[in-house]
Amino acid sequence: MKKIFLTFSLVGLLAVSCGQKKEENKDVKNAETTEQTTEAPQQKELSYSLEWTAFKTPAKVGVKGSFDDIKLLDVNKDASSLAESLTNAKFIVVTSSVNSKDPERDGKLKAEFFANMVGNINGSFGTFKDGVVKINLTMNGITKEKEFKYTATDSSVKINGSIDVLADFTADKAFNSLHEACKALHEGKTWSDVEIAVEIKK
Incomplete structure (x- = not known):
């Protein structure tokens, strides 16, 4: 009788022990699954635009435009x-993507102006301080x-x-080249200064 009782006791102990191991294994698997599925929140990409204003005619009438292909690189996301x-x-500003919302004008800008320049427009930002930032700008192969x-x-x-x-x-x-192509439309005057407005948002 004692042997039978001892046998049942051992079976019961093993059953309980196995059950605990299954629960422990389940908890470990759940923990592993939780660790694998937990990801750092993704940071929202920045949006940005560039608007240029060039000028024509003796009255200095402004003509606005932008570029459809602009790349912003090496942003410090931990700042x-x-x-x-x-x-x-x-x-990097891809000059062939110039867009003034006037196909005829854009064709002249590409063929007469940017086609006669070296490469695209690129550069880098300096430190933003007290409302002023210095920008190294490369255009026509010259950096200023x-x-x-x-x-x-x-x-x-x-x-x-x-x-x-x-x-x-x-x-x-x-x-x-651009001035000659647009001389009549510009009433004989094309201005060499161009205003730039950039907006970067998150």
């Missing part, structure tokens, strides 16, 4: 503010440091400034 994250960030003004909030940075395609980037060939 404490959007403006700080753009310090040392680089950009230009000072732009900016305003910043938690969600956006707006940058404004101007360049002179002749004085800054020696783009005489491109400028003269």
